[in-house]
Amino acid sequence: GGADIECDMLVLGAGPGGYSAAFRAADLGMKTVIVERYATLGGVCLNVGCIPSKALLHVAAVMDEVSHFESLGISYGKPAVDLDKLRAHKSKVVGKLTGGLAAMAKMRKVTVVRGLGSFMDANHLEVEETSGTAQEKTGKKQTIKFKYCIIAAGSQAVHLPFMPADPRVVDSTGALELGGNPKRMLILGGGIIGLEMGTVYSTLGARLDVVEMLDGLMQGADRDLVRVWQKMNTPRFDNIMLKTKTVGAQATKDGILVSFEGEQAPKEPQLYDLVLQAVGRSPNGKKIGAEKAGVAVSDRGFIPVDIQMRTNVPHIFAIGDIVGQPMLAHKAVHEAHVAAEVACGDMTGDAELKSAAFNARVIPSVAYTDPEVAWVGLTEDQAKAEGIAIKKGHFPWTASGRAIANTRDEGFTKLLFDAKTHRILGGGIVGTHAGDMIGEVALAIEMGADEIDIGKTIHPHPTLGESIGMAAEIAHGTCTDVP
Numbered sequence: 112g113g114a115d116i117e118c119d120m121l122v123l124g125a126g127p128g129g130y131s132a133a134f135r136a137a138d139l140g141m142k143t144v145i146v147e148r149y150a151t152l153g154g155v156c157l158n159v160g161c162i163p164s165k166a167l168l169h170v171a172a173v174m175d176e177v178s179h180f181e182s183l184g185i186s187y188g189k190p191a192v193d194l195d196k197l198r199a200h201k202s203k204v205v206g207k208l209t210g211g212l213a214a215m216a217k218m219r220k221v222t223v224v225r226g227l228g229s230f231m232d233a234n235h236l237e238v239e240e241t242s243g244t245a246q247e248k249t250g251k252k253q254t255i256k257f258k259y260c261i262i263a264a265g266s267q268a269v270h271l272p273f274m275p276a277d278p279r280v281v282d283s284t285g286a287l288e289l290g291g292n293p294k295r296m297l298i299l300g301g302g303i304i305g306l307e308m309g310t311v312y313s314t315l316g317a318r319l320d321v322v323e324m325l326d327g328l329m330q331g332a333d334r335d336l337v338r339v340w341q342k343m344n345t346p347r348f349d350n351i352m353l354k355t356k357t358v359g360a361q362a363t364k365d366g367i368l369v370s371f372e373g374e375q376a377p378k379e380p381q382l383y384d385l386v387l388q389a390v391g392r393s394p395n396g397k398k399i400g401a402e403k404a405g406v407a408v409s410d411r412g413f414i415p416v417d418i419q420m421r422t423n424v425p426h427i428f429a430i431g432d433i434v435g436q437p438m439l440a441h442k443a444v445h446e447a448h449v450a451a452e453v454a455c456g457d458m459t460g461d462a463e464l465k466s467a468a469f470n471a472r473v474i475p476s477v478a479y480t481d482p483e484v485a486w487v488g489l490t491e492d493q494a495k496a497e498g499i500a501i502k503k504g505h506f507p508w509t510a511s512g513r514a515i516a517n518t519r520d521e522g523f524t525k526l527l528f529d530a531k532t533h534r535i536l537g538g539g540i541v542g543t544h545a546g547d548m549i550g551e552v553a554l555a556i557e558m559g560a561d562e563i564d565i566g567k568t569i570h571p572h573p574t575l576g577e578s579i580g581m582a583a584e585i586a587h588g589t590c591t592d593v594p
């Protein structure tokens with residue numbers, strides 16, 4: 112039968128991967144359609160992820176900062192929190208960005224189709240229209256015929272099977288709704304998302320517990336970075352339970368009663384006003400009818416791709432959270448551009464586009480906690496495990512004029528260099544604005560910079576960014592500013 116819409120490029124999902132792919136494809140001249148079940152573009156990141164969480168974290172960081180101003184001679188009253196206004200602020204931030212995306216799609220003549228997409232075969236997608244915020248199906252169906260496709264259907268929060276269905280048990284999406292003012296909150300999973308949301312709730316007045324199966328919080332980051340965060344944040348927590356897991360939970364009148372098992376498990380079940388499940392995200396690969404298009408999906412729901420983001424079906428690509436770790440927006444965007452370019456190269460025969468590939472050496476990670484923890488490339492733990500000989504430059508912020516002026520000198524910057532070639536292999540920063548600074552370290556790695564390149568680059572004074580130059584000089588043995 113005939114299709115309702117025909118296009119060169121169909122993009123399934125409008126998260127950072129999807130909209131970036133659609134925009135690049137359209138800019139390259141492909142007739143592009145993007146299918147999204149949500150009412151707005153932007154996916155998890157803009158609607159219920161990166162952006163709303165940062166809007167709230169900003170407010171929390173400012174509240175925490177002014178709370179110690181009294182010792183600087185400035186005093187304010189006790190903070191009064193109006194959750195409705197705070198929620199409205201968060202929605203405004205999100206709305207500005209999603210509205211901007213809609214305008215950009217229009218400008219590029221990208222057709223946005225609202226609904227739930229499912230493959231019919233390797234060149235057709237069926238879309239069941241959805242409406243409202245609850246994604247109700249309207250019963251209307253459309254068929255889209257495509258030459259090329261980029262799957263960017265993302266991921267969702269994992270829910271533990273024994274957690275009761277109760278408004279006091281939430282995932283990150285529920286937590287971002289700021290439904291109430293919990294006194295005691297349990298964070299399941301000591302990863303970035305859980306600790307970020309915990310920071311917000313704790314600043315708003317909750318006491319925190321966190322339970323993590325592994326032997327430390329914020330896995331992936333070097334322990335020396337995490338230690339600085341933990342020292343400052345320990346006062347937020349009643350219990351940090353490592354090598355421990357949740358084994359049961361029960362909704363009661365007084366709260367959610369949770370029982371634990373493991374090395375640091377409390378003997379008695381504990382009662383919480385809010386339980387946040389932040390135990391990971393699972394890819395949506397099994398929910399899009401991929402098998403009808405012949406696209407291979409792993410047992411866990413990931414779609415395997417090559418470095419050009421091609422699936423096993425050569426004209427169908429996949430990007431973002433659905434192709435694997437790390438599940439980060441900046442990775443999705445980078446992959447999106449590769450996939451759109453390769454597809455356009457296939458269509459037009461343009462050799463340069465056709466040879467695009469994911470060649471990034473490193474993908475930075477940031478926990479937007481207070482202080483922030485950011486790292487990129489090789490970590491010290493990895494260097495040790497893999498027997499890589501490194502030279503380290505460690506610059507403590509107690510020697511940074513700016514950090515001291517900011518009253519925030521608890522952090523440090525460290526860079527790791529190849530002991531033989533002196534080229535930079537990785538770096539980590541803990542402190543305020545660490546996330547804004549780590550990009551320079553990523554650039555240095557991509558450029559193959561060595562200690563001298565970084566150390567001799569003039570950084571503005573007094574900035575936190577100077578610490579990157581200093582750390583390089585320390586590694587090189589030419590820093591005279593640190594005792």
Ligand code: FAD
Nearest residue numbers: 124126128148154155156160161228265431432438439440
């Ligand atoms: P998604 O953003 O998941 O988008 C997929 C889209 O596809 C969704 O809009 C979905 O509705 C749509 N879709 C799925 N199936 C269908 C279908 N069948 N039909 C139609 N539409 C469909 N990353 C960072 O880099 N920095 C951060 O600070 C950060 N903070 C985060 C905070 C939280 C609370 C969470 C949950 C995540 C955070 N992330 C962060 C991760 C980031 O949000 C994801 O890595 C990113 O959104 C992945 O983009 P994506 O395009 O692959 O998929």
